[in-house]
Amino acid sequence: MNLNLTLIAQAIAFAIFIWFTVKFVWPYLLRAIEARQKQIAEGLAAAERGRAELAEAGKKVEVSLADARNRAQTLANETRDKLNAEAETRRKGLESQLNAKLAEAEKTIAATKSAAMSNVHGIAVDTASAIVQRLIGTAPAGGAVETAVAAALKR
Numbered sequence: 239m240n241l242n243l244t245l246i247a248q249a250i251a252f253a254i255f256i257w258f259t260v261k262f263v264w265p266y267l268l269r270a271i272e273a274r275q276k277q278i279a280e281g282l283a284a285a286e287r288g289r290a291e292l293a294e295a296g297k298k299v300e301v302s303l304a305d306a307r308n309r310a311q312t313l314a315n316e317t318r319d320k321l322n323a324e325a326e327t328r329r330k331g332l333e334s335q336l337n338a339k340l341a342e343a344e345k346t347i348a349a350t351k352s353a354a355m356s357n358v359h360g361i362a363v364d365t366a367s368a369i370v371q372r373l374i375g376t377a378p379a380g381g382a383v384e385t386a387v388a389a390a391l392k393r
Contacts, residue, residue, distance in 0.1 A: 355391070362387045 363384050370378045 359387060359391060362391065 366387055367378060367383050370383065
């Protein structure tokens with residue numbers, strides 16, 4: 239057996255194997271690798287889009303929450319102001335009613351006091367006349383007793 243012939247035969251077999259691999263196997267492997275690279279690139283792009291969408295959604299949620307807080311605060315302020323205004327209106331109405339009742343009560347007290355003082359004046363005049371009559375034995379002049387009682391009540 240000739241070593242050169244064996245080497246040449248092996249070189250030819252290897253060349254045929256390389257040609258067969260390049261012609262039939264290599265394109266299949268390249269298509270599979272390219273398909274896998276394309277699939278990985280699409281997955282990475284989808285992940286990046288998902289991350290961007292998540293960040294956008296997070297921003298929208300923050301904006302929505304801030305808007306909801308502002309609306310809630312505004313509504314609470316409006317409600318508080320409305321209730322304060324209603325309470326103030328009711329307070330003023332009750333205060334005016336109370337003042338009217340107070341004025342009426344003061345008028346009634348003044349009228350009662352005047353009537354009582356008039357009765358006291360009359361009773362004082364009658365009592366003073368009776369005491370003077372008992373002490374001196376004769377009835378005093380009506381005008382003198384009334385003047386004395388009026389002067390004593392003014393003090």
